[in-house]
Amino acid sequence: MNGAQALLRTLVDAGVTVCFGNPGTSEMHFVAALDAVPEMRGVLGLFEGAVTGAADGYARMAGKPAATLLHLGPGLANGLANLHNARRARTGIVNVVGDHATYHKQYDAPLESDIESLSGTVGWTRTSASTEALAADAAEAVAVARSGRIATLILPADISWGDGGKPAAPLDAPVRPTVADNVVQSIVDVLRSGESTVILLGNVGTRERAIRAANRISQATGVKLFAETFPARIERGAGVPALERLGYLAEQVTWQLTDVRDLVLAGTKSPVSFFAYPGKPSDLVPDDCKVHVLAEPGDDITAALEAVAAIVAPDVEPVLQAENRPELPTGELTPQNWVDVIGALLPENAVIIDESNTSGLLLPTATAGAPKHDVLTLTGGSIGFGLPNAVGAAVACPDRPVICLQADGSAMYTASALWTMARENLNVTTVVLSNRSYAILKLELQRVGAESTGPKALDWLDLSRPDLDFVALATGMGIPATRATTAEELAEQFRAAQGKEGPHVIEAIVPTLF
Known part of the structure; x- marks a missing residue:
């Protein structure tokens, strides 16, 4: 061998x-x-x-x-x-x-x-x-x-x-360390202090079992719950307790943590600004807020949350998200209404790969009451993750519908992943949000205090001249593709894609937010 x-x-x-x-x-x-x-x-x-x-x-x-x-x-x-x-x-x-x-x-x-x-x-x-x-x-x-x-x-x-190779036996699987009892008790003491407290969840802390335990704690003590801004995998939808994510913009996080005196970390780290901005802080924890660590990312986060819940909320049941779909919208597609199409039509047990970026700011609200689903997000901020992640998720879960919500600029980084979807006949429906712009950078151009927003600067953030044609790109790589300009067209095309095996691409033409 x-x-x-x-x-x-x-x-x-x-x-x-x-x-x-x-x-x-x-x-x-x-x-x-x-x-x-x-x-x-x-x-x-x-x-x-x-x-x-x-x-x-x-x-x-x-x-x-x-x-x-x-x-x-x-x-x-x-x-x-x-x-x-x-x-x-x-x-x-x-x-x-x-x-x-x-x-x-x-x-x-x-x-x-x-x-x-x-x-x-x-x-x-x-x-x-x-x-x-x-x-x-x-x-x-x-x-x-x-x-x-x-x-x-x-x-x-x-x-x-070379010859002489011999297979090696697998090593023992690693076990997540158990959080010590004294650490659990110290967090219980914080929760019982009466001060304004937030529990921030990350890693496997954003999976259903952990969310249920955290929700029980919240119901019993009044503490607020948040997930980290970009969780690796978050389970949500009808039948799972609702869990709000920290915002992307530093101003959003500052507002979410207003008057918080204790921040408890369960599988994540303290929030920081994604970038430095002139005259604004990088550390987003309020100055008078104490940070406490219940569990490190590698610890048994779920067991730690359940241990706390057993003490502070022994007889409390979690409050589950009710099924509540938005009405199907009508008219021209906008950043505000395309998400309602997805929320209204999301299939059971879907896996959403979310790289919709600025076009998808309202997606969490629109899908909150949809059937139970998973969402994978852009954890490291390096764009071009959506299409490849959808390939991997579909290979891992061939019996689940994978919905890739993909910004147009990010899609071009790894557009060749569409070919792999076609080659492997993966059940991925990709909705490309085509606003023909690096919209987030238009916002950042203002936020960093750049003096010029003239035509040469804005031209570098523009994805027209020529317009990208994702129907042609997808078709050229073996995937059936359509284009939607209205909510009615998007709904019709999304339904049709869910009714057929294999990959599909829908190019949704939306205006830019910025």
């Missing part, structure tokens, strides 16, 4: 059964090994950013890591933006990055680069030194990924093709 075969067998035995990849010459033995280890599903992406984003979406929904296969340092570099988002989501991914044969590196061939320095920016990294050690390195990489970190295994070509 060569090294690549032993590597693949080790990954599969450890539960990593999907590999999203874009290979090159140095990875050909890994590619060939796919036939020797048929349990591994290989999913081809045309760009490494789509590959890493798909692995992120898969792991968020599957609850276990996917692997990626990337070509040398440039391939890894192409994938770093969505690895950044995955790191912020605390998503476990096993990156396998091919490298030149060990004896070839001395010649500084054109694709030679410092892969370890690149991979070290997003997490754990190791270069396998021998074929015999490769499988054990892979087993350790899986264990690292299962702890919610990105693990990069660098695979020299001669280590891959």
Whole structure:
């Protein structure tokens, strides 16, 4: 058995059964090994950013890591933006990055680069030194990924093709540490102090079981609940307690935390402004507010919340969101009404991938009472995550409808993910919100205090001349596509997409908010 075969067998035995990849010459033995280890599903992406984003979406929904296969340092570099988002989501991914044969590196061939320095920016990294050690390195990489970190295994070509490889047994799955009783009691004391308090939820704290416990605490004590601004995965809708997210703009967060004297963190960190702004604070915690940590992101957040609830709310039931869909709107599409179409027609058990950005500011309100669903958000702020994340989510959950709500500018970063949707016949309905503008940057141009908003500055934020044609783009990559300019057209096309298997794209023409 060569090294690549032993590597693949080790990954599969450890539960990593999907590999999203874009290979090159140095990875050909890994590619060939796919036939020797048929349990591994290989999913081809045309760009490494789509590959890493798909692995992120898969792991968020599957609850276990996917692997990626990337070509040398440039391939890894192409994938770093969505690895950044995955790191912020605390998503476990096993990156396998091919490298030149060990004896070839001395010649500084054109694709030679410092892969370890690149991979070290997003997490754990190791270069396998021998074929015999490769499988054990892979087993350790899986264990690292299962702890919610990105693990990069660098695979020299001669280590891959070398004989003498043997699969390694999986390592024990990591267990989330239990929060100590004295920490739980200290939070109970805060909740009983009578001061204005907020519990901020993140990581698995935005999943239904944890939300139910937090809601019980809120009902019993009067504390406010918020989710972090961009949760990796939040469960919501009818039958789940409502949970408001912190706002994106610093002013929104300041308003949400007005007069709060105690901030309890459950799986997240204190809120900070996304960017620095002249004359405005970066730390968004009020000056006279104390911060308390109930659970770190890696802790057993749910159990900690349930322990607190057992003390302060032993007989309290959570208040669940009632089913409440908006009426279908009529007329020309606007940022205010397109979200009501989604809220009115969202199918049962959907997975929403939300990269609608400025066009989707009202989406949480419109879908609050829709059937129970999951939402995956842009955790790291690096745009181009939506289409690839939808690919991964659909591979992880083939029996669930995946709804990708995608801003037009962001879509162009990783538009090739549409081809993978078509190739794999994934049940993804993508609604592209086409306002032909980097609208958020128009707002930021004003917020950072830039003096000029003249024609040359605004031209850099404009996506017309020529207009992007997502119907043509999607059709050219094998996906049926339509265009909607009215709420009635969007509703008709969305219904039709839900009634058919496979991927669909709807280009929704909306005006910009800014």
